[in-house]
Amino acid sequence: MKPDLLLLEPMMPQIETALDNAYTVHRFTDMAALLPVAASIRGIATGGGTGVPPDIMAALPELGIIAINGIGTDAVDLDAARRRNIRVTTTPGVLTADVADMALGLLLMACRGLGTGDRFVRAGLWGKAPIALGHTATGLRLGILGLGQVGRAIAARARAFDMPIAYHDIREFPDTGYRFYADLTELARDNDVLVVAASGGPQSRNIVNAQVLQALGPDGILINVARGSVVDEDALVAALQAGTLGGAGLDVFQHEPSVPDALKTMDNVVLQPHRASATVETRLAMGDLVVRNLAAWFAGESLLTPVV
Secondary structure, eight states: OOOEEEEOSOOOHHHHHHHHHHSEEEEOOOHHHHGGGGGGEEEEEEETTTOOOHHHHHTOTTOOEEEEESSOOTTSOHHHHHHTTOEEEOOOSTTHHHHHHHHHHHHHHHHHTHHHHHHHHHTTOTTTSOOOOOOOOTTOOEEEEOOSHHHHHHHHHHHTTTOOEEEEOSSOOGGGOOEEOSOHHHHHHTOSEEEEOOOOOGGGTTOBOHHHHHHHOTTOEEEEOSOGGGBOHHHHHHHHHHTSSOEEEESOOTBTTBOOHHHHTOTTEEEOOSOTTOSHHHHHHHHHHHHHHHHHHHTTOOOSSBOO
């Protein structure tokens, strides 16, 4: 008999087929449908945005593994997982390149007004109305919040644009050769662009606050490809409305899929629906790692990419 698995977030068709072949997969709809099978479920496959809501985790007495299709863990109660000896895995590494590419794409769009230009042409305004000039991206001073795998990949790409690199993290990494800032506000003050690459969690909630945004300044640009929870969204909207922040490129938001209406009306803001890793190649690689982590746990073998 195949083990019972709860699927909380859809995955690529090929990945779901692999899960169906190995497990009796219960696709979550609501708690009423879950409760009759809750006692038999031993594993969860989910996404970083969805995580595992506390009521679902509490309802599964035999839960032993949570395999996250992503690198964010802020939507999973890791302390509760540790107390219950529930293993948690993520999919690091395989999405690094695509997320870094998205960060640079958002930066170029924000600097050069590429979204505005696209809308301008589609509206038939070319030759009929003026359009604002963009700003040069090459040579901008780049500050990175979180110099993990994604942060380092962003830095490597930014160097091709002759951007001086600085960063803030919980500790210094002298091997990188990049300038370290122990204070995030000072990092923002001394750079033209702040890219959020920190993976989130309670310790980083709203650390990009009003003070940091003010330090970034009226010509500064905020890019976020990490987690919406890292940025104080109310403060961000207020700074953009007041002109104390120059622009933003955002792939993530605090209450997804809800996006503040004010952001949708601003030409100096570029918006994406949390799709930095949304390529066929990366989503297949992520899903394959989810499948392999689950297979390892059910076989009693070492996990490939454990968090807990």
